[in-house]
Amino acid sequence: MSVVVVTGAGGMGLAVARRLGSGCTVLLADAFPASLERAINTMTAEGYDVRGHLTDVSDAAAVAGLAKAAADIGPIGAVVHTAGVSAATATIGQIMAVDLAGTAHVIDAFGEVATHGTSLVCVASMAGHYATLSPVQERALALTPSAELLGLPVVAAAGTPVGAYIVAKRANQVRVQAAALDWNRRGARINTISPGMIATAMSRAEADSGHDMMATLDACGIGRTGTPAEIAEAAAFLTGPASRYITGTDLLIDGGQAAWLRWHR
Numbered sequence: 207m208s209v210v211v212v213t214g215a216g217g218m219g220l221a222v223a224r225r226l227g228s229g230c231t232v233l234l235a236d237a238f239p240a241s242l243e244r245a246i247n248t249m250t251a252e253g254y255d256v257r258g259h260l261t262d263v264s265d266a267a268a269v270a271g272l273a274k275a276a277a278d279i280g281p282i283g284a285v286v287h288t289a290g291v292s293a294a295t296a297t298i299g300q301i302m303a304v305d306l307a308g309t310a311h312v313i314d315a316f317g318e319v320a321t322h323g324t325s326l327v328c329v330a331s332m333a334g335h336y337a338t339l340s341p342v343q344e345r346a347l348a349l350t351p352s353a354e355l356l357g358l359p360v361v362a363a364a365g366t367p368v369g370a371y372i373v374a375k376r377a378n379q380v381r382v383q384a385a386a387l388d389w390n391r392r393g394a395r396i397n398t399i400s401p402g403m404i405a406t407a408m409s410r411a412e413a414d415s416g417h418d419m420m421a422t423l424d425a426c427g428i429g430r431t432g433t434p435a436e437i438a439e440a441a442a443f444l445t446g447p448a449s450r451y452i453t454g455t456d457l458l459i460d461g462g463q464a465a466w467l468r469w470h471r
């Protein structure tokens with residue numbers, strides 16, 4: 207039976223696990239035992255075959271252990287990496303360790319066990335689309351070995367959590383592009399999804415920190431936040447048969463905010 211791996215048992219992770227998990231074995235990973243247990247109990251009660259794997263994605267060895275555990279269960283159909291921290295609640299160091307290095311670890315570890323048909327989706331952010339990095343900085347973020355990423359000058363230069371988040375999320379997008387060659391050679395695919403404001407615990411924390419998220423959403427005409435189910439639907443498309451020619455790219459799901467910012471503000 208095909209295996210679906212989902213990192214992050216939060217708002218998006220649970221929605222993705224539910225959308226992809228029917229008839230598969232779901233391996234759900236999170237760094238926090240209580241979050242993991244709550245999600246496992248919920249999905250088990252709903253009839254899913256779901257297992258938990260306590261994993262801190264900032265730890266390369268732990269992510270390698272997760273990938274091995276998944277491959278030991280069976281052929282890996284889909285991996286959706288949603289584990290992450292936000293600029294509203296995390297420090298610069300945490301953002302770089304989890305959102306930047308953690309995603310690099312997931313790409314590396316699952317690249318080792320990906321087989322024909324495996325599709326990895328990493329959740330980046332619309333914030334990555336707002337990065338103004340030089341070609342040299344982007345190249346370094348795309349191609350530097352994971353163990354050396356945190357030592358890059360562009361990483362050290364991030365002066366605020368928001369700045370760190372933008373760099374980390376842009377890095378997710380360009381690392382996925384750069385990794386597509388290796389994944390193609392395995393018959394496997396790799397993409398990012400870049401969400402705008404999606405109604406989860408993370409965006410609620412951002413709203414609580416004083417960020418008026420509705421102003422931009424109203425101005426761009428959509429007038430609402432996105433739902434975790436809308437991200438899950440995109441993940442289903444990118445891990446399913448209808449997207450077999452789509453790899454090494456990014457799907458921006460932001461209700462039109464980036465388009466509004468570029469052309470109408």
Ligand SMILES: NC(=O)c1ccc[n+]([C@@H]2O[C@H](COP(=O)([O-])OP(=O)(O)OC[C@H]3O[C@@H](n4cnc5c(N)ncnc54)[C@H](O)[C@@H]3O)[C@@H](O)[C@H]2O)c1
Binds near residue numbers: 264406407
């Ligand atoms: N919600 C939004 O508006 C929004 C917008 C853009 C991008 N994103 C991105 O989407 C992803 C999912 O966010 P969400 O909204 O579901 O948030 P969430 O807070 O609901 O879930 C995130 C999960 O990641 C887990 N986690 C945190 N650090 C971890 C670590 N080191 N190792 C393993 N697990 C860890 C948390 O315990 C939590 O369960 C994140 O990467 C986030 O940056 C979210």
